Amino acid sequence: MDFNYTAEQDALRDSVKRFVEREYDWEKRFAIIRSAQGVAPDHWSAFAELGWLGAGLAEDAGGFGGSAVENALIAEELGRGLVTEPFAAHVLATQLLSAIGTDEALALLTELVMAEKRIAPALQEPNGRGDWRIVETHANPPESPPRLTGTKSLVDCAIYADSFMVSARNGKDTNLYLVNANETGVNLHPYRTLDNRHVCDIHLNNAPAQLLATGKHxxxxxxxxxxxxxxxxxxxxxxxxxxxxxxxxxxxxxxxxxxxxxxxxxxxxxxxxxxxxxxxxxxxxxxxxxxxxxxxxxxxxxxxxxxxxxxxxxxxxxxxxxxxxxxxxxxxxxxxxxxxxxxxxxxxxxxxxxxxxxxxxxxxxxxxxxxxxx
Missing domain, CATH: 1.20.140.10 (Butyryl-CoA Dehydrogenase, subunit A, domain 3)
Incomplete structure (x- = not known):
């Protein structure tokens, strides 16, 4: 087995390392974590320009032909500088859309890779205690337009997201829905975690939603x-x-x-x-x-x-x-x-x-x- 990285992966690692050294010295990081949103306003667009937001996606999904290896490399170097940008949440959102694979999902995926839109994945719930498979948020009967009721917890980057990708029950099935952050029936409860990340609990009360994927898919x-x-x-x-x-x-x-x-x-x-x-x-x-x-x-x-x-x-x-x-x-x-x-x-x-x-x-x-x- 070969555990050596390719020349392209080494170059990717070096680019992240240089960014962290330049933009995340200790004084700059203190200023960032004490700010209102807990992230630097221009860093996410820089991630997109450097190609990091699509580095772990296949080319047919709108990425740059990488895999989980590239995402782990980027995250490792971001971890060295304790960078507060929600990169893991971005990976979760993009991989969800890539796995769904519809034209609509791939169009949203392109916007995420280009940093034109932020979608926060909301899969965890208070009673699940970290287990994303426990879903109590529910949709209304299938014959009606989708509306969701329930609570999602520890949603990273929710305070500046345009929309949320929400798992919810519809009968016995777990479906995936897209919920606009500005819709009626969507209420955010923001707070900080121990590591100074800004997260939210999302309370949904008959909130309008758009169906993305159903059942086994x-x-x-x-x-x-x-x-x-x-x-x-x-x-x-x-x-x-x-x-x-x-x-x-x-x-x-x-x-x-x-x-x-x-x-x-x-x-x-x-x-x-x-x-x-x-x-x-x-x-x-x-x-x-x-x-x-x-x-x-x-x-x-x-x-x-x-x-x-x-x-x-x-x-x-x-x-x-x-x-x-x-x-x-x-x-x-x-x-x-x-x-x-x-x-x-x-x-x-x-x-x-x-x-x-x-x-x-x-x-x-x-x-x-x-x-x-x-």
Whole structure:
């Protein structure tokens, strides 16, 4: 197996790295997270001009011929700078539209890639606790024009989205709908998460909607798109973990106690070794998931959930150890290491926590074994 990136992928990584170094130094990031929307007004259009918004899409879907690998690469470098732009949410929205595949969906997809429109995917609900498969939002009877009632939670980029892609029940089926943000019956409750991201709960009260996909087609589109988004989050977690690891290493080399750098203490070296193991295990799990993205549904789900479990548990371990090794200064707002931990804490719970994905991994593995036996 070849785990080396192509020349084009290396160039993509370098372009993201240069952008983060230029636009996301620590002072600029503080100004951004303290702003009204929590993002820089011109950064998203820059993402589009640089080709990042379509890098992970096939050419026939309006992208630039890439795959989940490109999205993970971009997210990894954005994670190193703790960039607040909702890139994983964009991946989820574009992959949903790509999987739906209708002319109308592909037209919307083109607008997203060009940053002409923002569509926020709204799949999670309060009672689901991160499980996008639990859907209580419902549509009215099928013979009527679609109108939705229910609540969607933790919707990223909702405050500046033009519309929302909403999952809702219609009888026994889960359908996908497009809801205009300015429609009557749509109410937003904005708030900040622990990592200073701006999200919303969306309360729908008989809100007019446009049907995008129904039944099995919608289920398959959601499953594939969520796996793409999870892999993107794992890439971001890897970038954050790797940065936290080496930032901590640098601190241990200069912080002195008893007349020597504390990095010389063997017990702290052991902790650093444990942190590095978690980083490399996350990298390996991510590579495995990327390799399974073109496989069958069960194998893909198992690999993606395994990567999410490792990124969640390993990310929390690395973040906690980084703070511990920095001492009291590690929990201060002014030091970047506390912000690394906050983002890793949120990623560990986005689109399902470790317990949910352990169960999903077990179920998917059983399906793979059964298919092999047949």
């Amino acid at each position: 919608a289920d398959q589109a959601i499953a594939l798109a969520v796996d793409h988004a999870i892999v993107t989050l794992c890439g971001e977690a890897l970038g954050i973990m790797d940065t936290a690891l080496w930032t901590t290493r640098d601190y241990l080399k200069v912080r002195k106690q008893f007349g020597t750098a504390i990095g010389n203490f063997q017990i702290l070296q052991h902790r650093m070794a444990d942190m590095m193991i978690e980083v490399e295990m996350t990298r390996s799990a991510l590579f495995h998931a990327l390799g399974a993205m073109d496989g069958n549904d069960a194998a893909r789900a198992a690999a993606v959930s395994a990567a999410k479990v490792q990124a969640s548990t390993g990310g929390l371990f690395v973040g906690q150890q980084a703070i511990q090794l920095h001492g009291g200064i590690g929990v201060t707002e002014e030091l970047n290491i506390s912000h690394h931990y906050r983002r890793l804490f949120v990623i560990a719970r986005q689109l399902g926590d470790a317990d949910l994905h352990l169960a999903r991994f077990a179920q998917a593995t059983d399906r793979v074994k059964k298919a092999d036996a047949d």
